[in-house]
Amino acid sequence: MIRVTLEGLTKRYDRVAVVDGASLEIPPGELTFLLGPSGAGKTTLARLVAGLDTLDDGEIFFDDRVMNVVPPHERKVGLVFQDDALWPRLSVAENIGYGLKVQRMPRAERRERVAEAMGALRIDSLAEKRPGHLTTLQRQRVALARALAVRPQLLILDEPLARLESRVRDEFRDEIRRIHAETEITTLVLTHHAKEALSLADRLAVMDLGKVVQVGPAHEVYNRPADTFVARFLGPTNLVQGQVESADSRGEVVVRTPFGRMVGQSLNGPLPAGSPVTVSIRPEAVSVGSTVPPGSNRFAATVERLVFLGEVRQVHLRGPGDWPVVALALQCQSQNLREGQSLTFSIPSDLVVVLQGK
Ligand code: ADP
Numbered sequence: 221m222i223r224v225t226l227e228g229l230t231k232r233y234d235r236v237a238v239v240d241g242a243s244l245e246i247p248p249g250e251l252t253f254l255l256g257p258s259g260a261g262k263t264t265l266a267r268l269v270a271g272l273d274t275l276d277d278g279e280i281f282f283d284d285r286v287m288n289v290v291p292p293h294e295r296k297v298g299l300v301f302q303d304d305a306l307w308p309r310l311s312v313a314e315n316i317g318y319g320l321k322v323q324r325m326p327r328a329e330r331r332e333r334v335a336e337a338m339g340a341l342r343i344d345s346l347a348e349k350r351p352g353h354l355t356t357l358q359r360q361r362v363a364l365a366r367a368l369a370v371r372p373q374l375l376i377l378d379e380p381l382a383r384l385e386s387r388v389r390d391e392f393r394d395e396i397r398r399i400h401a402e403t404e405i406t407t408l409v410l411t412h413h414a415k416e417a418l419s420l421a422d423r424l425a426v427m428d429l430g431k432v433v434q435v436g437p438a439h440e441v442y443n444r445p446a447d448t449f450v451a452r453f454l455g456p457t458n459l460v461q462g463q464v465e466s467a468d469s470r471g472e473v474v475v476r477t478p479f480g481r482m483v484g485q486s487l488n489g490p491l492p493a494g495s496p497v498t499v500s501i502r503p504e505a506v507s508v509g510s511t512v513p514p515g516s517n518r519f520a521a522t523v524e525r526l527v528f529l530g531e532v533r534q535v536h537l538r539g540p541g542d543w544p545v546v547a548l549a550l551q552c553q554s555q556n557l558r559e560g561q562s563l564t565f566s567i568p569s570d571l572v573v574v575l576q577g578k
C-alpha cells in the first residue's frame with residue numbers, strides 16, 4: 221500500500237493550465253474520490269500520475285520516491301480509462317494479459333495472473349469471448365481485471381459508472397467497493413457525479429478549474445463546503461447573500477440578510493463585521509416540523525408549492541422579504557401541508573454555513 225502525494229501539479233495545453241497547481245494526498249489503501257465537473261482536469265491529472273503525459277510543474281510522490289520522470293510501466297498505476305479501451309480482436313483473457321505480455325512476463329506466470337484477475341471480477345466464464353460480444357458491465361469488469369492483473373500500486377478508475385445503465389450501476393459500484401476491500405490497493409476514482417462520490421468515498425476531493433479546492437470525509441465536504449462552488453456542486457442548496465453583523469472566536473456568525481438576522485457557522489474563522497458573505501443551507505436542514513431543535517433560526521413563511529419526490533417531499537417556501545427557500549421533508553412530517561398555508565420553519569444554526577464573498 222503506497223501513499224500518493226501530488227504537489228502543485230500543472231499541465232498546460234497552448235499556455236492554458238488545464239491542471240493548475242493541483243495538490244492532493246491519497247492515503248495508503250484508501251478509496252479516494254476526485255469529484256469535479258466535466259473539464260475540471262481530472263483525466264489530465266490521472267494521465268500525469270500514470271506517466272502518460274509529462275508535467276509542466278509540480279511533484280508526484282509514491283511514498284517518499286519522486287516519480288516525475290519515472291517511466292509509466294515502473295509506476296505500476298492501473299488506469300481504467302473512461303472508454304474501456306479493450307482490444308476488439310483479442311479475447312477477454314488476452315486483453316487482461318496484454319500489459320503483462322508487454323512487460324515480457326513468462327507465459328505460465330501470466331496465465332496465473334490473468335486467472336487471478338478474472339477470478340476477482342468473477343468473469344472466468346468470459347475468458348474466450350471477444351469484447352464485442354460483452355455487455356457494458358462485462359466490459360467494465362474486463363477493463364478493471366486488466367488493470368488489476370499488473371498488481372498496481374495505485375488504481376485509478378476514470379468515471380467507472382458513467383457508461384453503465386442505472387440498473388447495473390449499483391452492482392458495479394458495490395463491486396468496486398468489494399475489490400477495494402479485498403485488495404486494499406490505494407485507489408482514486410474520478411467522477412463528475414456528486415451523489416456517486418458521496419455514497420462511495422472514504423475521502424472526497426473536489427476539483428474545479430484545474431485545482432483541488434477541498435478534501436475531506438464525504439459528509440464533511442457536503443456539510444462544510446469551502447466555497448459556494450463546492451456547496452452547489454455537491455447537492456441542492458439555498459444560497460442567500462448577506463453581511464456579517466457580528467462574529468465570535470468559535471466561528472459563530474450573525475448575518476444580516478434581506479429577510480432578517482440569521483445565526484450560522486463560519487469555516488474561515490471569525491469574519492470582520494460588515495464583510496459580504498453567502499449563506500448556504502441544504503434543503504434537508506430546513507425543518508417544517510413542529511419540533512424545533514434548540515439554537516435554531518426561525519422564520520415565518522407561506523407554502524408556495526409542494527413537489528412529491530417519493531420518499532421525500534420538496535416544500536417550496538416564500539419567507540420574509542419574499543425570500544424563496546426549498547425544504548425537504550419526510551412524508552410523515554409533510555402530509556398535512558397545503559399550498560398557500562402559513563407556517564414557521566426552522567434551521568439549526570450549525571447547519572447554516574457562512575461562506576466568504578458573494
Ligand atoms: P475532466 O476529465 O475533468 O473532464 P480533462 O482533464 O479531460 O477534464 O480536460 C480538462 C481540459 O483540458 C478540457 O478543457 C480539455 O479540453 C483540455 N484538454 C485535455 N486534454 C487535452 C489535450 N491533449 N490537448 C488540448 N487540450 C486538452
Ligand code: MG
Nearest residue numbers: 262263302378
Ligand atoms: Mg474526464
